[in-house]
Amino acid sequence: MSTILIVDDNPMFLSEASKLCEREGFDTMTARSWTELNNVLASNVPDLVLMDIEMPSIPGHRLGTFIRARYRIPIVLVSGHSEERLKRLFSSSDADGWICKPLTRDKLIAAVTRFMPILQKKTEETTAPERVTPERPTVLLIEDEALIAARIEAAIAPMSTVTLAEDGESAIEKLWTGSYDCILLDLMLPRLSGFDVVRHLMMRRPELLKATVIMTAAGDASLQFIDANAVGKVLRKPFDLGTLPQVVTEVAASAR
Numbered sequence: 001m002s003t004i005l006i007v008d009d010n011p012m013f014l015s016e017a018s019k020l021c022e023r024e025g026f027d028t029m030t031a032r033s034w035t036e037l038n039n040v041l042a043s044n045v046p047d048l049v050l051m052d053i054e055m056p057s058i059p060g061h062r063l064g065t066f067i068r069a070r071y072r073i074p075i076v077l078v079s080g081h082s083e084e085r086l087k088r089l090f091s092s093s094d095a096d097g098w099i100c101k102p103l104t105r106d107k108l109i110a111a112v113t114r115f116m117p118i119l120q121k122k123t124e125e126t127t128a129p130e131r132v133t134p135e136r137p138t139v140l141l142i143e144d145e146a147l148i149a150a151r152i153e154a155a156i157a158p159m160s161t162v163t164l165a166e167d168g169e170s171a172i173e174k175l176w177t178g179s180y181d182c183i184l185l186d187l188m189l190p191r192l193s194g195f196d197v198v199r200h201l202m203m204r205r206p207e208l209l210k211a212t213v214i215m216t217a218a219g220d221a222s223l224q225f226i227d228a229n230a231v232g233k234v235l236r237k238p239f240d241l242g243t244l245p246q247v248v249t250e251v252a253a254s255a256r
Helices: 010-021 034-043 060-068 083-091 105-115 119-125 148-157 170-179 196-204 204-213 241-254
Strands: 004-005 027-031 046-051 077-078 097-100 138-142 161-165 184-188 212-216 233-236
Touching: 004 010, 004 034, 010 027, 010 105, 027 034, 034 060, 046 060, 046 105, 046 196, 060 077, 077 083, 083 097, 083 196, 083 233, 097 105, 105 196, 138 170, 148 241, 161 170, 170 196, 184 196, 184 204, 184 241, 196 204, 196 212, 204 212, 204 241, 233 241
Parallel strands: 004 027, 004 046, 046 077, 077 097, 138 161, 138 184, 184 212, 212 233
Antiparallel strands: none
């Protein structure tokens, strides 16, 4: 089981964050100070570190240097600062990502999906079956806004076969049972988010990552957790629907 180390001097946040991580199936370790962090790392190596910035003695965005001196562990800064200030602190740190408090399930899954080594290892080790893209590609459209979904389907239906999923849970079910040449994925979904879908692809269907087009109106806080080199394409809403047929064709072909 993967382990997340939570570093924060606030006992209430440590408790809430630990419960959230454990509900998602992760082991947790905690540290409230530089001394406790040293003690934890002396005997355990976590798979991911969630690091508060407002730490006593040494600010959290500076602690990454000390951790990296011993281990290559992904570090995600967590802070109650404004997004703009947090981005500035992040740019001068050794961290891999950042999260504005409160820590939610979607933010946690996004960070885990992007940075946790066990997922990356599984993706690298999985051998994808040979896929042949037919003349008319099959597309899984994952979008919860009915009007947007209808417009996207109308744009690509003449050149593809479209299956619609309205939330992350139904999308994952369809990925288990269907075969697709291209996935059009909105990140902000009800029930399970688009990050849950990406995580499922990394663990179960890594051959489909390059066939996935991320469609989102999310800002930098969310998009930082999407590796643009791992997926087929990232489209920021609003985008020109007229370009979608070409995008689908190119992504489906390049993912073969």
